[in-house]
Amino acid sequence: MMNKLFSEKVYRIIRQIPSGKVSTYGLVARKLNSKAYRAVGTACRKNPNAPEVPCHRVVNSNGLVGNYSGDRGIKGKIVLLEKEGVKVRNNRILDFNKVLHRF
């Protein structure tokens, strides 16, 4: 198990997001006491722990779903979120404030 430090920390935070909830890259970065918003996304993009880490529950700060490197890209991410109970409309999270998980 290789330690990528930052990535590992990111994965640990994301793993804490319960089903039906979402979080933002900014919040995760903030939790790490860093401003590495992009690094968080980069870590997820590699995503070596696909099913272990629910990266699909991480969205942009403004409520946009953002991007995804899954089977069907952004579309697949939306499908997953909908399955979890998160309503998505035109790449935007509905009731963003309600489904937003706070650490």
Added chain:
DNA sequence: CTCGTGACTTACG
């Protein structure tokens, strides 16, 4: 070490 890239964020017009 330097450079380019990216699943980002905030600010401004």
Added chain:
DNA sequence: ACGTAAGCCACGA
């Protein structure tokens, strides 16, 4: 609300 610009950080070549 929308597009652009600048700032930000980790990682691979």
